[in-house]
Amino acid sequence: MTSEIFEFLGSLHPLLVHLPIGFILLTFLVDIFIKKKNNAVKGVITLGWFFSFLSGAIATLFGWFLGSNNYYFESQIDIHKWSGIAFVGIAFIIWLLRFLNFHFSRFFSRFINLTVLILVLVTSHYGGEMTHGKGYLLKNLPYVKKELNQKILLADKDNPLDSLYVYEDMIYPVLEEKCIACHNQNNTYGGLNMTAYESLIKGGNNGAGIMKGNPYQSAIFKRVNLSQNHPKFMPPSGTPMNYDEVAILHWWIDNGAKRKIPLVKFRNDNSIRKLVEEKYQLDLKEKSYLETLKLSVVPDEKLKLLNEEKFQWRFLTNENSLLDLKFTAKKISVNDLKSLDQIGEHIAWLNLSDCQLTDDMLSHFSKFTNLTRLRIQKNRLTDKGIKFLNDLENLNELNLYGTRITDASLEVFSQMKGLKKIFLWNTRVSANGIKSFKSLNPAIEIITGL
Template sequence: MLEFLGHFHPVIVHLPIGVLLVAIFLQWLSGKEKYRGVKPAIAPILLSGSIASIVACVTGYFLSISDDYDQSSVNWHMWMAIGVVLVSLVLYTKEVNPKVEVSKKFLSIGLVVLITVTGHFGGTLTHGSDYLSKPFFKMFSGDSVVNTAIKPVANVQEALVYDDVIKPILETKCYSCHNENKQKGKLRMDDIALLLKGGKHGKIIDVNNVDSSEMLQRLLLPTDNEKHMPPKEKPQPTESQVALLHWWISNNADFKKKVKDIQQPDKIKPVLLALQKPVIIKKQALNLPATAVEKGDEKIIQQLTKKGFVVLPVAQNTNYLMVTLTDAKKVIKKDIDLLGKLSNQIVSLKISNSTFENEAIGSLSKLSNLRKLNLANTNLTDKELPALNSLQHLQNLNLTGTKVSAQAILQLQKLKELKTMYLYQTSISKSDSLKLKTAFAKTEIDFGNYFVPLLPSDTTLVKQVPAK
């Protein structure tokens, strides 16, 4: 019950601030002959502001004992707030009884200062100690990269795994709730020792069983799950960032080694290379159908969820859905037929790193409303590809890591709305890629195989050629 009441603090706390500041403003205004008429309103406004301050203090105290904040900052915030209550009550007393021997001007100025300082400590608890100074210094810094963005690494192989690759991810996605001033779940992540120690539920990193690490499990939960981290209202890590965290933990979560000293699977190499250059991802919004659609059958959605599918709305206030399934050992025809029962609602489907049963891929043709389809790293072949021609509204197609040929892809020219197609890590030759670009003139095709330029700061080994 105390925790429930404490969570009303952010709602209530702004009321006394506004009310008391209005009272002080009216007090100043009433000193002018023209506005003497507002004077009777000052006392009741001050009283209501004082009462609201008391309620804010009580709920703030309940919040401080039910959540995990830095005790020093909490104490400063609390005592400043109590000061606001006391000074506002004295100012009210002075307003109703002018004989009280204390300067009204002194009380008013003191109250404004106390409100400001109290608000500052409240902001420190919520947003961090540098929430005021960060934008100020950002204005005068010559760095064109926003502080909250992850800066590119000049030479990723020479970079420190934790300091240059992993820590920036934690800084931008985790530190806001797990820092020196605020430790949600009694977890602090900006200190290595405390990161390894974990929170009130134990350790969040398990190097012996990577997939059971709570850090990764929380990240991979559906965003609408209350245990998902970071909260859905905050910026979410990308798939590449989650992959880097998994790779780091699987290599004993090392804090000192360089990237070149740690084993790098083929899947992680392009992710690491991408860190050397800031990548601007052009997100093309899906052109959803103009007409609204009825809500999908909840029973069907529950059945899909039990089978490992993640079903989420593509946006707020819409019944159109996005469906995701990764790392499935086998996707059977019945699974796709189940998706077909939501064919009107599903506009985005991702089934990656999975194996399809015979004829299962062909059943995707039932999803006539699809705008986005990701079949990366599946057993899709030329035989099944023509079935996708029935997806006339398809705008985005990802065939990365499949065994499709250029000849089969040419059969998809009937997809007139196709805007982007991803074909890297396929067997398509350079000459065939030119044919595809010509055939799909209005489609942006990504073949991968990016070239990373040699930087002046890179070291180059030069071997002397022996004399003949």
């Protein structure tokens, strides 16, 4: 009960502080502008100092109550508190001296007025910073650079997207900036320490900080989601969390609040995905293998070595680093394949269909490490040759229609990590074989014609 009364009186402080400011300014004006100071004027000035002192003392007392709610940082309060107290002390002394008819020289009077004016400015400025946030005074001036409020979380080679996590990379930095000064090992207001994941989840004196899967049962979310005037709103001073930060916090708790949810999970959720892409400049689109590949340009002199009567080629991308290559003659030889060795890593798509390719020739393909699409249909290939394709980790499309492979090759396919699509029409693979393969490898599409 009493603590509530103190809390109420504390909340009157921001209102009451305007009284001493008004009284003292009025007193200054009388002192400066009324040149002829008869006893009545002097009486008014003395009374002015008295009311400045009295209202200042009450405001300071209520300010003390507010400060002891622990809603503000000690370091934040310090200057405000001591300059306020100095103001009250000086006002009291000046009133007393005037009351006792002490003679003020003009110089002394001006000196006192100036000192007190400075104290009022300092006190109210630091008080303003506590209620309106740091930098409030100048932030609306046209030449002051506005903070864009756009964070940049760049995914690059050293920091690929899948190694960024929602909690570590998006939520914790916000808590650190806006909450942890009051909720750490030393200052554990409300019994809540947010420095470690475990203690954040556990919460403070009033139970769970975070209820996984339920934002509206989670004290952390509830407190930042209150209206800013609510006495329980967090943070009680300093910059509040903004809409995006609250939305991400909500998403994280709703999705289980696990420590290691990778950012790429945002992909599946359109509402949050747009927000994250926009605000954090992240590109969440899934990249194909070729898009992530960084190869140099294919050297011209190496391309010239290709026999133009037998090979047709084009670049797949503007970087001129990846090739789509097609064999156009009737019969391919081992030497033709060897002529590709120099540019082996640049071949992304390869079409060697219907050119009398043999099983043995397939042993040569391990040099084509970046092959993603391979067309070798209509050749007399058997399971023996398919074994050589096992190493092509990035291959995702394979066309084998019209070859002589059987169910034995299915085993090889299921070991090829990148495979997404196989054309098996008109081969010796059985319908049953395909059925059981599909149930074991649902991600791989098999095309068997009609």
